[in-house]
Amino acid sequence: MADLEGAFQMSLLHPNLKGVILQYGTAGFRTKAEELDHVMFRMGQLAALRSKKTKSTIGVMVTASHNPEEDNGVKLVDPLGEMLASAWEEYATQLANAEENQLTVILEKIIQEEKIEMHIGAFVVVGRDTRPSSLKLSQTAIDGIISLGSKHKDYGLVTTPQLHYIVCCHNTNQMYGTASVEGYYEKLSKAFLELTKQTPNRTDDHKHLKVDGANGIGALKLKEMENYLQKKLLISLYNDGTAGKLNHLCGADYVKVQQKRPEGIRMMAGERCCSYDGDADRVVYYYYDSASLFHLLDGDKIATLITTFLKELLTKADLHLQVAVVQTAYANGSSTRYLEETMKVEVHCAKTGVKHLHHKAQQFDIGVYFEANGHGTVLFSKDAQKKIQQLVENQNASKEQINAAKLLMNTLNLINQTVGDAISDMLLIEAILALKGMTVQQWDAIYTDLPNRQVKVKVADRRVIDTTDAERRAVSPPGLQEAIDSLVQKYSLSRAFVRPSGTEDVVRVYAEADTQTNADLLAHKVSLAVYKLAGGVGEEPKVVRS
Ligand code: 16G
Ligand code: MG
Numbered sequence: 001m002a003d004l005e006g007a008f009q010m011s012l013l014h015p016n017l018k019g020v021i022l023q024y025g026t027a028g029f030r031t032k033a034e035e036l037d038h039v040m041f042r043m044g045q046l047a048a049l050r051s052k053k054t055k056s057t058i059g060v061m062v063t064a065s066h067n068p069e070e071d072n073g074v075k076l077v078d079p080l081g082e083m084l085a086s087a088w089e090e091y092a093t094q095l096a097n098a099e100e101n102q103l104t105v106i107l108e109k110i111i112q113e114e115k116i117e118m119h120i121g122a123f124v125v126v127g128r129d130t131r132p133s134s135l136k137l138s139q140t141a142i143d144g145i146i147s148l149g150s151k152h153k154d155y156g157l158v159t160t161p162q163l164h165y166i167v168c169c170h171n172t173n174q175m176y177g178t179a180s181v182e183g184y185y186e187k188l189s190k191a192f193l194e195l196t197k198q199t200p201n202r203t204d205d206h207k208h209l210k211v212d213g214a215n216g217i218g219a220l221k222l223k224e225m226e227n228y229l230q231k232k233l234l235i236s237l238y239n240d241g242t243a244g245k246l247n248h249l250c251g252a253d254y255v256k257v258q259q260k261r262p263e264g265i266r267m268m269a270g271e272r273c274c275s276y277d278g279d280a281d282r283v284v285y286y287y288y289d290s291a292s293l294f295h296l297l298d299g300d301k302i303a304t305l306i307t308t309f310l311k312e313l314l315t316k317a318d319l320h321l322q323v324a325v326v327q328t329a330y331a332n333g334s335s336t337r338y339l340e341e342t343m344k345v346e347v348h349c350a351k352t353g354v355k356h357l358h359h360k361a362q363q364f365d366i367g368v369y370f371e372a373n374g375h376g377t378v379l380f381s382k383d384a385q386k387k388i389q390q391l392v393e394n395q396n397a398s399k400e401q402i403n404a405a406k407l408l409m410n411t412l413n414l415i416n417q418t419v420g421d422a423i424s425d426m427l428l429i430e431a432i433l434a435l436k437g438m439t440v441q442q443w444d445a446i447y448t449d450l451p452n453r454q455v456k457v458k459v460a461d462r463r464v465i466d467t468t469d470a471e472r473r474a475v476s477p478p479g480l481q482e483a484i485d486s487l488v489q490k491y492s493l494s495r496a497f498v499r500p501s502g503t504e505d506v507v508r509v510y511a512e513a514d515t516q517t518n519a520d521l522l523a524h525k526v527s528l529a530v531y532k533l534a535g536g537v538g539e540e541p542k543v544v545r546s
Contacts, residue, residue, distance in 0.1 A: 007107070014040070023093050026355075029096060039074065044147070047060045047145060048122045048144070048149070051123055052120045057125055057167055058077065058125075059077030063128065066278045066282075076088075079167065080168055091110050161418065161423070162221065165421075188427060191414035195434075206434065207233055208272070209233060209236070210267065212255075212276065214278050215248065216247065217280055239251070244264055250263055250265075252284045256284050268288070270288070270440070273285065274426055282299075282373060282420060285301070287444075297444055299373055300335035300449075305433075309432045309435075317391055317404035321387065324367055327357075328471070337447075351470050374420075377419060452510065455509045456504070457534075459507055464535060496510060520544060
């Protein structure tokens with residue numbers, strides 16, 4: 001039996017007062033900040049155990065991403081910068097909800113089940129976003145880490161992807177990069193400058209980008225990084241946190257869901273703009289056309305741009321590497337069709353949540369994954385990295401081949417391979433647009449999105465909805481999928497699905513069709529079917545229109 005008496009005494013300073021039941025979901029724990037003190041302490045403890053188990057550095061990130069400022073949350077980062085292994089999510093839930101006197105019992109259980117040797121050293125790195133509650137909560141997490149005899153380093157204010165990067169650096173002997181925020185800026189800016197070196201004729205107009213920082217950590221970190229970019233990108237930063245409230249009427253989630261520009265940003269027709277979310281792991285682009293129509297370039301458009309670029313480089317390099325794109329059910333049907341039919345790339349559909357996409361993307365030489373909401377990255381297998389490196393050094397290869405290989409090399413250094421990263425994705429997009437001499441309108445014109453609508457339905461218990469086929473079909477409650485199928489048939493180019501949200505107590509409905517009116521109607525009819533067949537509560541859903 002491990003000696004947990006000291007840990008128990010420390011835990012009494014962070015009691016589970018409210019008894020609110022929480023679940024470690026797709027993005028860790030997320031709720032009102034005031035309910036999280038004991039959860040932070042216990043997640044610090046779990047991170048220490050995970051570090052002993054994996055004999056690696058583990059990360060603890062305090063953030064609630066795009067949620068309102070009053071909320072907060074925490075997620076653990078596994079050794080290579082991935083999300084916490086699913087088997088441990090269950091431990092996290094048990095620990096967070098344990099009664100005071102059960103805490104030691106549950107810690108003991110984890111130690112035994114995982115055969116953790118408590119004398120092994122542990123190291124945990126901690127980061128936090130700019131929420132007013134984050135400093136205190138991260139200190140509580142550190143108390144938890146210390147309570148189990150683990151060492152730690154507090155990286156303070158960092159974006160979520162910066163912490164993922166730092167964890168990966170620690171566990172690869174700094175092969176992935178230097179384990180510091182400066183190391184991150186140096187690695188990314190070097191790759192960006194190398195890529196854009198070949199575009200000497202860009203005017204200041206082309207280099208100009210407007211960024212909505214969601215009044216969050218991304219704004220702060222982009223300001224720090226700006227000098228490293230040597231004016232090769234001219235950034236106008238809005239919603240930088242000096243005046244507005246975090247995620248309030250701004251940020252990537254707001255723009256994607258509302259399909260309109262954020263407040264606090266001045267936009268002229270044709271200007272390229274992008275929005276980060278509250279912890280800077282998502283980015284979406286947008287612009288107004290000359291008729292003042294708003295155009296959104298979401299994760300699907302980003303995946304298409306990056307995939308096109310990579311395929312062209314692989315052809316030039318004459319490298320035979322398999323490229324695949326991983327999307328979720330939310331991917332616009334036009335994007336999937338374009339990728340499969342025009343680009344001839346393999347497309348896979350994974351369940352919502354970064355870990356599902358990430359794992360699928362790991363199966364290919366080059367796996368591009370993006371959620372429509374703007375979270376995504378590119379993974380290069382070890383073998384692919386080696387082949388690219390060998391070609392860069394191959395004296396018998398042609399100039400064109402070597403140049404393409406160098407561009408690939410810089411792309412893989414620029415992209416944050418641990419997780420979706422607004423700053424890194426943005427820099428890659430900017431480099432691609434520069435290299436291809438493309439405007440945002442030309443990028444947008446690669447394919448036309450099908451009109452779509454997302455709505456929420458409140459039900460008594462959203463767990464009555466069970467799905468299969470990467471959430472594209474409902475297997476329960478009985479009759480729901482049949483109802484959806486017959487509704488979908490009535491419209492052309494149509495598709496619809498429903499799934500219980502992993503982050504909110506609602507059922508989400510997605511519909512797309514040939515026109516916006518039809519997408520709105522289909523979404524409405526499907527939400528009525530959910531309301532009737534899955535125990536809707538409150539008022540019947542009404543039609544939602546733009
Ligand atoms: C979380 C996920 C995100 C997903 C979203 C879906 C991570 C890091 N984040 O924010 O990928 O799109 O949940 O939310 O996995 P929903 O289940 O409420 O629709
Ligand atoms: Mg986020």
